[in-house]
Amino acid sequence: MTVYFIGAGPGDPELITVKGQRLIRSCPVILYAGSLVPEAVLDGHNAEQLVNTAELHLAEIIELLRQAHERGQDVARVHSGDPSLYGAIGEQIRELRALGIPFEIIPGVTATAACAALLEAELTLPGIAQTVILTRYGTTSPMPAGESLGELAQHRATLAIHLGVRHLPNIVAELLPHYGVDCPIAVIHRASWPDQDWVLGTLGDIEEKVATKDFRRTALILVGRVLDPGAFAESALYDAEHRHLYRR
Template identity: 45%
Template sequence: MVYFIGAGAGDPELLTIKGKRLIDHADVIIYAGSLVNPAVFQDRKPKAQVYDSAGMTLEEVLDVMQQAEAAGKTTVRIHTGDPSIYGAIREQLDALDALGISHEVVPGVSSFLAAAAAMQMEYTLPEVSQTVILTRMEGRTPVPEAERIESLARHQATMVLFLSVNRIQELTERLCTAYPPETPVAVIYKASWPEQKIVMGTLANIAEKVREAGIRKTALVTVGKFLGSQYAYSKLYDKQFTHEYRKGADQ
């Protein structure tokens, strides 16, 4: 069996209980060394074989999995955050299916969730935004034409951009085709890691602030009025609001 495990955003304590149990008992560990905090497998078995996939090809990763399966060993493939978001797992799962190797995916805490926790912010504030767009700028990996930044920005929803901070100046210029320049922005570098940084600003000045902070990668860009101070209270706890579990004060 091969287990694909979301390692969380970086803090090893953000591993799920299931994920940690599987990692600690695995015979073979394959992890993305450029992204995953090695502390997440510090309690591994002494004889566990560890492979850093940062310098490996897909074929080499699959070869390690296939050899482990043939030897009756359990393999964990550790991905940063949650494997379903920019995790490149589909190609691995399909290849394992073709090889007849069983697999399971264990979810993890995505960096966009750890970023919100670090800022102590809520992405979906009443009467501000009830939609969160997770996206990225096109790079070596293209994006569909309908998902270009300018198209998504027209919604003026909460937006979280992965893999884009290295082009922050271009990004802000493109976002400003729809969002006002004074729209608040926060850039979170390595959310939940000891070296975490949070840089706050607006679309008009965030690029300069990010350059001054020396942030070039491993950071999320969050955009939207959720970062502001104006919002409506939730109806869920409104004393005048009746729902299935509580009658309103005037009922």
């Protein structure tokens, strides 16, 4: 028996790995985060037990996993995006280890990747940015030392900010001293879902543009020059003069 933490992707039911889909269709027990995972991801399942965990707390979820373990039934524990990023699987894994219940993590497509695809952008460009920082805006719980948005902004890397759309004015204020008023920024709502929407602007005008929308949650903020880079150098990968193992 194994508990499979499966990344269902950002919303589009086709953005799931072949392995994740196979496990969803074969596991006799499915526990899924119904508030973030579309039911279409579960199409084709043959589970005996299907539970939406949106209203359950940790102890209730662990008890369901323990019961499945006693029955010897594999569990598809379905999370949105990639479960290793803001998936709240760490506390579940800690409990499973204490109970001696085997588990495996199946990666998924991240919201950041879906947003980059929607914007037709590469988040790492030669001479522009070679680092992507995935973070969140600290509200309900404090950020660890050294991880405030202002401190991360000092790197001027491409930023992917989760859980921050309601605090956009504060985010803009913290970023402006490091990125400048003309730095591109995008706010993407429910990327890859049928009702996806987005706004692209600069730190100088993004608040005004977002004000015309109703982005309240499940929105990601991308910041960085890569969103509107202008001229940039070509990578060495396809440079005719660059020799490597496969091209001499």
